[in-house]
Amino acid sequence: MNASDPRIVLTVIAAVAAGAALYLCWLRIRGMPRPRMAVLLGLRALLLSLVLLAVLSPQIRRTFTAARPAPLMVLVDTSQSMMELPTEGTSRYDEAVAALLQGPLAEALRRCEVQWLLTRDGTERVEALPETPEPHANSNLQAALSAPLRREHGRPPVACLLVSDGADDTNRPPARVAEALGAYGAPVYCLGVGSSDPVADVAIAGVVAPETVSEGQRFELRALVRAAGLEQSPVTLIAREDGRDLQTLTLEPGQAERRAVVELTAGAPGYHRYVLEARAEATEATAANNRRSVVVRVEPAEARLVWIEGSPRREYAFLRRLLLRVEELEPAILLRKRRPAEFWRDEGQPAAGSLSGVGELRRYRAVVLSNINAGALGSAFVEQLAEYVAGGGALAMLGGPDAFGAGGWAGTAVAETLPVRIAPGEGLLADGLSVTLSGDSELARALRESGIEQWERLPLLQGMNAVGGIRGGGKVVLQSVAGAAPVVAVGRHGAGRSLAVTVDDTWRWQQSPSADDHSRAAWEALWTGVLGWLIAPRSERQVVLDTGRDVWESGQIARAEIYVTDEEMRPLSDATVRLEIDGPDGEQTHLAEATATPGAWMVTLQAGLPGEYRLRAIAERGGEMLGEDARSVEVVEAVGELLHAARPEVLEAIAEATGGSYLPLERAEEMAELLPLEPLTQERTVVLQPTRTIAFFVLLLLTAGADWLLRRRWGVG
């Protein structure tokens, strides 16, 4: 403070002014009685002092020292492995709670400002630790710990105490879990719960089987069985189909991982689901992972074909000779020798036969309806035929007076499968007919590659079945020169294929007045091509559905990949692909998303309720069906973290990365000493200004009021 300080100058001036004011006041009241004069002078002096203080506004500084409990965050892992392990005795969670709520650590925590947190999708703050919290599935230790540490508001904790077994379902390496946690600046002290010994459990880790086998073929199912913690216990492996035990193997004790080979014989053609189940003699954590299934498709041993012929006729005689000549083709021929439906087997010695005698259609690669009317087959068989095509079979309808519309096929389920339209009442067209090769279908290309040219030059055919043109997705292979009516057409329906031949006298290319070597070669090329197209193996599917494994755990995020190609097996990228799912959850349809891989689509979904699901992938392009594929998937109960042994190394890594410490739960008492639990102290300085208080203001008013009132009463002007 110096002389130039305005406050000093102001104080001096005020003091002089106050002295002058008191002197003037004394001059006015000096005649009054002495007591009154003393009161009035005292009041005036007080008033002037108060005014002077108000003008100068002096400040008073005071310093305090405060202490408060240390804020501590306690995070308790409530994942499935904490809540449900071990399977017998006290759970890891209960052990953790006991350590936190009793003993020296509990005493230490009571001196702190504890914030209790449970791991959830992130974390959940609770007032106190619940007795039995809901186990947390899909746990992620790093994510759960990051959420509370990443506090942007409020006071940061002095430390975090994590009580966990260190296991989560990400199964990340310790360094990955601890990664980045140190950046939050809060030391994490870890108490490790549970044993790091393997959890006693038997599981089938994997099953390998061939995708496709032939009927009657011997094949192997190779299984990898894990007996963690049960190395000294034998395991029984049972192979089943449709609830029927096929084989039982005993896997001798000795190792945790045991390999088993189940030899089986392929049954009837179709899809077969084989179930493998492992049984342990000792108690294990869960039986949900003891069963696995695999689907194997059984193909007919030979390229079997059913030929249903409407009547003995020259076209049939020629075709039958070809049928019996084709190598590796096993035809079953039913020839109708009397109407309406007396069928004979005709592939060898003639013998009475029947439609039912051919057995299940799925045993055959193709069915040929050669000039046979729908009524002769019966509605039930017609329905079976349509289902057979939709399920992946190949069907051909050959012309004649009992085929297509003339054969009563319009409006039937089979008509929907054919590549040509059939209208009721469509009969036969009788006129000389020459044909020409058309289109770029697989069969048309095969015919071109056969070297046959000038199809138009072939002997005239004498008529054809009237059809209403090509159906959506159908492709013409041969057509009439006049009118471009389809003579041979191919198409797809469902997972299968269909073919139509609308003429019935191609034998004229073999034997007629104008037949020659060229026409005979054309006949041979046509029908060899047709038969080859019909009995081509199903592996040439344009749509392939791949679900990876055929067993998913409930709640698991699963992927279904769908591969789509054109007829030349080139990947297609402009298709529309959908996945239909039918299972215990009901029916669902998912639109597949194209991936970066050309021709590959993907559907990501979450496995629902346990049970069997049928997945059907369907691909279309420009409204045209390209094909479909189907697979069965079994959803089993989730095993979750039931097999997770404790991972103290994860907790050690977290403690190290954050500057905390790790101790096993048995040493929880020591943790009380390690934690930074000393109360926090803080010095505070308070600045007081009495003249800025209401009390000062009131005192000023009262003094001034009293001065004014007494002056008036005692007659002072």
Add this chain to the structure above:
Amino acid sequence: MRKLAIITISLAFVLASAACAEEAVGRLKYGGGGDWYANPTSLPNLLAFAREHANLDLPQREVTVEPGSRDLHSFSFVHLTGHGRISFTPAEARNLREYLLGGGFLHVDDNYGLDESFRIAVREVFPDRDLIELPFSHPIYHCLFSFPGGLPKIHEHDGGPPHGYGIVHEGRVVLFYSHNTDLGDGWESAEVHSNPEEVRRQALRMGTNLLVYALSR
């Protein structure tokens, strides 16, 4: 436009004729002086019987065809009968052979007295093949009606059992020769030879088997 063309053509042709679907049956008009035209009612009767008792699309009557004609190749089934001499020119023999090996079928029925001449003539057609007697188990005797004892005996002729011979090509009988039975007589109308009805029926059944065999093998 394309659809319109199809419809137009369809209307023009619809149900024009079913003739194209019928199997052509011929009678072989051979040379040598034999009565190739014998048993005139036989084939119409057989065709009628076969249409009635089997699921065959057959014409009302047969068509006469010469062995050297290219038209021969249009026929699904050709019948040859007679009592006398038969001969083929080399061109006829070649055409007949080509027809049979190409998928045709010839039934030769000895109407009595044809055997010696036919066996010589068939050598002209198939110099490298022999007529072999077919076993009773052959499909030709069982493909619709069953003849466990082989050919039925229709006429006595020289007595003795009837014989069925065949020329076989790639497992298929392309020529069937019925000897010492006279199936054609059995196919004739009842008043022609006064055969018992059962005998006629047996002949017609065997003839139907020949047609079924020819149209399915």
